[in-house]
Ligand SMILES: NC(=O)C1=CN([C@@H]2O[C@H](COP(=O)(O)OP(=O)(O)OC[C@H]3O[C@@H](n4cnc5c(N)ncnc54)[C@H](OP(=O)(O)O)[C@@H]3O)[C@@H](O)[C@H]2O)C=CC1
């Protein structure tokens with residue numbers, strides 16, 4: 001039997017706690033505010049923008065949506081970030097990844113004040129994470145850790161295999177898993193014998209951006225499978241990086257897409273915005 005992990009319900013519970021926290025901040029004269037910069041029209045990013053805005057409104061977080069054209073120059077983007085860094089009404093800044101190819105993502109992330117780093121991707125914050133003294137944390141990996149805790153899925157001493165090594169998901173998740181005593185393997189496009197390595201996992205996390213690439217040949221009986229992927233098919237429906245039908249019955253726990261990691265990412269983004277607003281006092 002496979003238990004479907006309900007990210008939507010878990011996220012809803014977190015959001016209702018956050019709404020109370022936002023109320024407290026407001027009574028202290030602080031209206032938490034998240035600025036979101038989207039350059040161009042990446043489809044996964046657009047799903048994200050829409051759902052984020054809705055969540056923020058319900059919690060009582062203000063959002064500033066800054067949608068720039070795909071042709072925006074690096075200097076223009078850096079100037080926008082500088083002005084948000086200096087704006088005391090803005091507590092958190094998120095730049096949607098990936099950026100169009102002509103832009104330098106690392107330079108952009110570096111420009112965000114670590115104190116307003118909604119995504120926890122600034123090298124200073126990643127450094128704190130790697131030293132196991134976390135400050136702002138990347139939202140998707142954090143959401144995965146919260147989901148595992150919510151379902152009492154232990155991590156200490158477990159074999160965790162993460163497929164994907166992006167700065168946004170795979171790398172920071174590896175650090176978080178190490179910090180709670182997992183034995184971590186990070187796989188990627190150059191990994192050999194991937195199904196065999198994945199089959200060693202007690203907890204398998206898939207973040208490749210390849211629609212339904214992981215089937216039951218990658219999964220040990222009784223493993224937990226976390227599907228991070230958000231892929232929009234030509235017929236417009238969303239699928240993950242895991243072939244859900246194939247893995248069902250083999251995995252003990254599985255996150256659905258939609259309704260798994262995605263809503264948790266948004267809940268964690270809201271939580272971090274409130275935490276940064278609180279620290280700005
Ligand atoms: N649910 C959510 O909240 C979120 C979902 N996403 C989704 O998660 C997915 C991954 O996102 P992100 O990490 O940003 O993606 P990236 O494209 O930045 O990274 C993908 C990673 O997967 C690896 N990879 C690609 N193809 C294969 C393959 N065939 N076998 C093994 N490894 C492979 C790449 O390897 P290499 O490094 O060698 O190129 C790379 O490390 C996307 O679908 C994205 O939309 C992202 C963020 C949040």
Ligand SMILES: Nc1nc(=O)c2c([nH]1)NC[C@@H]1CN(c3ccc(C(=O)N[C@@H](CCC(=O)O)C(=O)O)cc3)C=[N+]21
Nearest residue numbers: 044045047048051095096097230258259260262263265
């Ligand atoms: N700097 C940055 N940080 C990110 O965290 C980031 C990013 N850039 N760029 C794009 C990816 C993608 N991403 C999503 C998060 C939630 C959903 C989400 O809400 N998903 C719903 C979709 C439901 C639906 O609308 O059908 C679900 O999975 O249930 C989608 C996509 C964050 N990302």
